[in-house]
Amino acid sequence: MKNYHLAVFPADGIGPEVIAASQQVLRQLEQLHGGLRFETREFGWGSAHYEHTGAMMPADGLQQLERGGFDGLLMGPVGSPAIPDHVTLWGLLLPIRQGFDQYVNLRPMRQLDGVASPLRNAGQHPIDMVCVRENSEGEYAGVGGRVHRSQPQEVAVQSIVFTRTGTERVMRFAFDYARQQSRRLVTNVTKSNSMQHNMVFWDDVFRAVAADYPTQATDQQLVDSMTARMVSQPETVDVFVASNLFGDILTDLGAALTGSLGLAPSANLNPERRYPSLFQAIHGSAFGLVGQNVANPIASIWSVQMMLEFLGETELAARLMQAIESVLREQRVRTRDLGGSHSTTDMTAAVCQALAAGS
Template identity: 40%
Template sequence: MTRSHTIAILPGDGIGPEVVSCALEVLDAAETRYGFTTTRTEYAAGANHYLETGELFTEVQDQLRDADAILFGSMGDPRVTPGILERGFILEMRQRFQQAANVRPVRLYPGVPTPIAGLTPERCELVIVRENTEGAYVGQGSTVHAGTPNAVAMQESLNTRAGIERVVDFSFRLALGRRKKLTLCHKTNILVAAGQLWQEVVADVAQRYPEVETDYVHVDAMCFHLPLTPERFDVVVTDNLFGDIITDLGAVIQGGLGVATSANLNLDATAPSMFEAIHGSAPDIAGKGWANPSGAILSLALMLGHLGEGDAAQAIEAATVEVLGSLPALAGADMGATTAELGTRIADIVRSGRANTELVPDSLLATLAALPASR
């Protein structure tokens, strides 16, 4: 029987439609080569749809819930007040669909330039797992005396043991299949209450995984150690806000936002997970063919690994690495090819079966679905 998957496509705003189009061209090639099929439905979510209808996530959540996975482009537009789309769609989906773990590989691929002098691919291969539904992003806050010299703003950060434990347990399972080291990143000397809860949960869950070594690093120290000694880290688990910050630092280390990918994982199969590049909508270059589609294509690989199509995921990652290594620049007018041309190059390698999987022999993207079962 042919394997089949139902995919919801959210191209979104800015460069999102361009890079998603490339990812879908690669998906066509992978289906031809690896013998599975997908049923795809595209949804008009984003700035244009919001400005025309006022609709955000609530109006499409029932349709999206039926999908096996969601492939997302980007969201954000200068015509829409900052926060409306981000909070009303992206964060709302993460919370409604309980996409509890944001998983971001930080991997320097062969041939990809990095701004860190002397850094080699052998030294940079880690995963940051960010709690994705709580912390400072729950949206609870208020402003009194707004617009006056006496304005006061309060913003709450929510941390629950249940929310922390599910993402910590996932991180231990991920570490168990890798180099068996887990690092908690927080700010326990200042954020004492939240930090203590995180530390208690890590200590308790660690008893289930005696094979995994544990470590702790303050978030400010992480900003120092991550670019200079990334080899120190295997799996890093952290809260929502800290994770948002240090993963962008990780993306710079691995070559830039255009080559970084992420998964927003529902850990109990009650709703679909979402896969996206982390570069944002970049409206200033939309339509110019200057966007690097690699982040979106690697997100496709991560999605296919999650769906059990490990061979296709590894081939897509390897093909992307091969093309990335040949570029004179990783983004902009100097890439040596347009966005669409890069997508076609990667798709052709996948379709032909010429992908050199030795470039990614231990692919996280291919093996995500094979995590050890929860204990």
């Protein structure tokens, strides 16, 4: 019997609903594979924890997770309209990303059969993009401060931090990923025309890393024109590597182009596996939908699929991806974000049924 130990964070808003759907899929996978068990331990960290304690997680939260010996972390969306966004982000998700050196944020953006894109010519130009986002420093390094608060002379400074180690390792991951997945192109997303220090450094490192992969096609795109390229020529975008902020923004655009933020998964990876990696849908907590059973669980379920792949359960990962694709292709079940009226429960059941049927 192979046991995987997972830490589960339902977190905020619709998080408990989509995480419950993901756990239902895990139970279905256990039934399909009798020699496999996913042992889960739930953590009630998030906005409710903040309201009771003044912190998003306990002071020893990372130590608790390390002692737990977890193989993976599965998290719902984080954020509450009652708490400033910078408090929720810096109180839970970023400490885990940085503390566990999850320096790769892997975000696939693929238009699946049966899902309409807002692009008029999406059928002629298929969308199949993957962002490798630097996830531990850059614009989200947290270096800076404010002085003379609330005074006319108040100053706010936020510094962007790129290290050679941090930049090189995420770029090398992008090239290795492209090679392993037989991807044709790696694009460097930059803004070195105006940011003459850090982004020129970023470009220099990209060229140095690219030299070690002479057979891999590459190109370079300024981040502002990259947004236009993703809309007008999505078929030319394959794998792109971007800084923390640029990757964050571009992948929200990419998710919208593929049909819905409700279909957008992500993996926060420590590739060396010194720490557990975290898997999470990229959509928000959507408090306006809480308790209505209408949230699309696919992004969270797809994040489970990415977790399985990272854990080496490639056959199960492929089977789950096939089930997701089958349900969306057949279009019998559509949640509100996809133009339908089916529930979270309906969509989850459809994926589980497709798994059981071997679709």
